[in-house]
Amino acid sequence: MLDFTILTDNFGTYLRGFGNTAYASVLALAGSFLLGTLLAVFRITPVKPLQWIGTAYVEFVRNIPLLLVVYLFFLGLPSIGVVLSPFACGTLGLAVYTAAFIAEAVRAGILSVPKGQMEAARSSGLSYGMTMRLVILPQAVKIVIPPLNNQFINLIKNSSILSVISGFDLMFYADRIASDTYVVFSTYIFAGLFYLLLTLPLSYATGWLERRLARHD
C-alpha cells in the first residue's frame, strides 16, 4: 500500500515544493483579490468605459483555459522581450485568471448590499469612491466570504499548473520524485496530503472569519 519511505526519503523535496506552492498561492491570492475587487467595482460604476473594461476582462479571461492564460505570460511575454521566471509566470497567470472569478463573486456581493446604504452615504456628502470603500465593500465582503473561499481553494489547487512550466511547485517535485523512484501512487498521495495542508486550514479560517463578521447582524 502506502510506501512511507517515499515521504521520509524525499521530505526535503516535498517541503521545497510545498513552500513554493504556498508562496505562489499567497501571492496570487492577494493579487487576485485586489484585482478582482477592482474589476467588480469597475463593472458596477456608472462610468461606461470602466464597465466595458471590467466586462471584457471577465468574459475574456474566465472563458479560456487557465493553461492558456499561463502560456500568455510564459510564451507570450518573451515574444515582446519580457522574460520572467516560470514561477513568476505561473503566479501571474493564476492571479489574472482567478481575478475574473473573484470579480463576479464580489460584484454579486456588492449588488446584494441594500440600495439605501449607497443613498444614505452619498446623501451625507461622501463621494462614490469613499462610499464604496467605507460603506459598501465592508458589507459586501461579509456576503462574499463563502464564494471567495471556493475561489481560493480552486486557486491553491490550480497552482499545480506551475508544474507544467517547471515552476518548482509541489506538483513539479512530486512528478520528479515519481520519475526518480517509479513509486507513483504513494508519491502523489503524499502530494495530495500536502495540498490538504493548505486548503483545509484556509476553509477553517474563512469559516471563522464568517462567524466573526456576522456577529453584529
Next chain:
Amino acid sequence: MIRFQAVDKHYGSFHVLKDIHLAVHQGEVVVVVGPSGSGKSTLLRCINRLETIASGELTVNEVRVNDKKTDINKLRRDIGMVFQHFNLYPHKKVIENITLAPIKVLGLSKQEAEETALFYLEKVGIRDKAGAYPAQLSGGQQQRVAIARGLAMKPKIMLFDEPTSALDPEMVGEVLDVMKTLAREGMTMVVVTHEMGFAREVADRVVFMDQGRILEEATPAEFFANPREERARAFLSRLIRHG
C-alpha cells in the same frame, strides 16, 4: 432655500413629476402629503439629487442642483436626509455611523466628531446607545440615530422621507417628538409623511400631491379644515375614516 420651477421627471413612459413649482424658505417646515405613488418621495429625492430631473429648474441655496458644474458632494453636506428604512450602516457602531461623514467629508478630528455625535445623541435621547450596533436597537431608536447622523453634518436643510412609516405604532411618537423639537428650533425641513397629526401641528405649509402634480398648497389650518381640491378632500376623508 429650495426652489422648484417647472420641474418635470419621467421614469420611462411614466410621468412622475408634472410641472412642479414649489419654494421652501429658510426655517420653514413643509409637509408633503398625498396617496402612494403620487410622486412625493421622488419630489423630495430630487432636492439632493438622489433623483435627477428631466426639465425645469431646481435650486438649493441658489445653486442649480442638476447643473453638471455643481459639486454635488459639497451641496449634499448642507442637506441632511432621513429615510423610511433608516439606512444605518450595520457594520458600524452608532457613534461611528454618526462620525463617518463629519470626519471624511468635513475633515473633523475623531475627537471633535465624537463630541458632536454625543451631543446629538443626547438631543435625540439615546446617548447611552453610542457603543451599540444598529441591529441591537429598536426601530424608533434606529431612526433617532439616523436623525442624529443627519444633524451631525450641521445641515441647513433636513429632508425626511416617510420617517415613521416603517415603525411599530408605539415608536412613532418618539421620532415625531424629535422632529417637532427640530422644527421649533428653526430647522428648514421638508417632510414626506402620512402623519396628519404632525402636519397639522408642525407644518408651516402642507403640500398635497396626486399623480405627480402639486394640487394644493396651504397652511395646515386651511388644508385640513377646508381643502379646495376634490381629490384632497377624498384623500383626507379616507384617512379619517380609517383612523
